Amino acid sequence: MDETILDAFRKNGLSRRAFLKFCAATASLLALPPAAAAAMAEKLATTLRPTVIYLSYQECTGCLESMTRSFSPTIEHLMFNNISLAFNDTLQAAAGEAAEAARKEAMRKAWGKYILIVDGAVPMGAGGAYCVAAGQSAVDDLRHVAQGAAAIIAVGTCAAFGGVPYAAPNPTGAVPVSEVVRDRAIINVSGCPPIPEVMTGVVVYYLSFGMPALDRQGRPLTFYGNTIHDRCYRRPFYDEGRFAHTFDDEGARNGWCLYELGCKGPVTYNACATLKWNQGTSFPIQSGHGCLGCSEPDFWDKGGFYRPLPAATGHWPRGEVLGGAALGGAVVGVGAAALARSRQQAAAAKSAKEVNSPPPKEDSHEH
Amino acid sequence: MSTETDLLDFARGPALEAALIILVFGMFWRLVGVLVLRRPRDLSEPRVRHAWLGGIRTIFTRMWPRREFRPRILHWEAVSYVFHFSLALVILGLLPHILLIRDITGLSWPGLPTGVITFAAGVALISLLALLAHRATHPVLRQISNFDDYFSWLLVFTPLLTGLMAYYHLGGRYEDLLAVHMLSAELLLAWLPFSKLAHTVLFLFSRGVTGTIYSRRGAQT
């Protein structure tokens, strides 16, 4: 583990040219100026390959699956050249006691210096009993491993914001990583799953330049600085007011805006519209489905994927509640009118008495 | 945890529900309360058989000023109509509004091109400003205008302005702009029944009653 990242490239039979190409491609991916590629190359050439511990808790493994589909830098390059992936229970060959022993050894050797990548939410219910591996609950394990980490990256919406387990009614008491580890900044790489290149890009950015600039939710601004709507190619249709009304109608076939079909693009921060998925093939809107908002907190509980943004999110029964309000209003109205009428009658009686003539008959002229 | 869409979630959720309840409750209170009041008994002979027909007719004849008054008020009447028409176009013609109405009532209709709506909103804003200037400078209007007049004006102006800002992403993050627009509209809905803005519903009844009384007396309606 005392070799630099450039040494690791060479050891795998790759020349410095390959290393420079890797740095150029990654800098471009991170939307950094070309000069940053040179800075990255300089830095990584002398940076020791860091140990990376990848821990998975309450998750579906979708984030790891996504990461292995990254085209630049590929997970293989990441694993063999840039980092020493000391523990990942899905990718590693070892299992059981041997795996745990290897992890403990790697942590001990690199204590205070390793990068911790966390995948999945952490259940706090029943003392953390809902997620236990090798006799250790997720929350205890995370608290311990976090202490020796130089940086913590929470990958996926579950680790960043709670995700699926956190959605109502949250029976396991799931919480995001940032609520278990509260004493330091967590890099939140959210998305369900996050875009592969975003995940690997953030790791390489950290290795080259340290902590990236983060937004209020702890997400790297490089990838999460714009909304989907800001970069959506269907924006001209939104601006004109051309919307698809149902799936597969004429508007949908013409590629019009999916606002009416519940697209959450305007309020979702992610890089899907520019980086896209599957090596730049497409992204949900391009394939005809509105954005789910999967990189935002609580996106499961925002009223429904197909409820458009202007629609009400509450699930209150419209007919009953408003009917009740109408009835209530009518009752109060009648009451107020009855009060007014009795006052009218009293005033009329009083004036009649003053004039000393009998009060007029009870008025029956109601319109 | 605090998120970017907290304000928007509030606007789309409990605030919207509360505003609609207050609107319906308040409107029914006022309408029923007024209709159930006693009216002074008319002891004269009815000149027509069905006075209420005259009431209906009055609703329409009063939509345009009588010849005698035109020189003095026609241009402001026209400005007022331009404002009302543009406002209706914006509220009922923009697709996101239609989606909201559909969500609440189930009714829906095709929307208008956004460019038309933007133009209408601009016209509505300018005519509102003109009407405000008129109210503040006219020697009589100035004296009889009260808090209700100015506050109602503000509550109609703000959703129009914030709506344009939200749609075109001007002046802040989209989530906040949309939330502010929805909240300002919700404030308008809640204020409506208890202010002069209730004329949106009550004008039919006030013209109708006046017309019925006049018609019964044989006056022209």
Place this chain on the structure above:
Amino acid sequence: MKTLDAIPIRPAPSPAANAPALLQEIAAALDALLLSGRRHCIDLGSLPLSPADRDMLRETLGTGEVHMELATLGTSRIEETGVAGVWWVRHSSEDGILLMESLEVCHVPEIVPADTTDIAVGLQRLRQRIVVRASEEY
């Protein structure tokens, strides 16, 4: 049933709005290169270039004498344009996906010359091979 190709995606036709400014930048960079030897790199992927922009760039810069192919971590094409000192570099991954496209203003892109450590490693290997060959001849 319409196929994918039958669904039209109509991008708005746009003129070559960015290319003229880019060409000015390249000219200024060449100037700086002549004066102080400073290199300059423009990441084309980061710019909103329309097809018309690219056509204008290609037309104005033209094709040069040098075409290089770099085969490591996928293929990369490095070509000098018709303007000496302006190189068009395209990096692709092993799957053929374009990773980065740039215009470099320099004497030769940094990725081209052999690196000292690589040369040292290569020398070691060559010496070993010479020894092996010599022993094979006997």
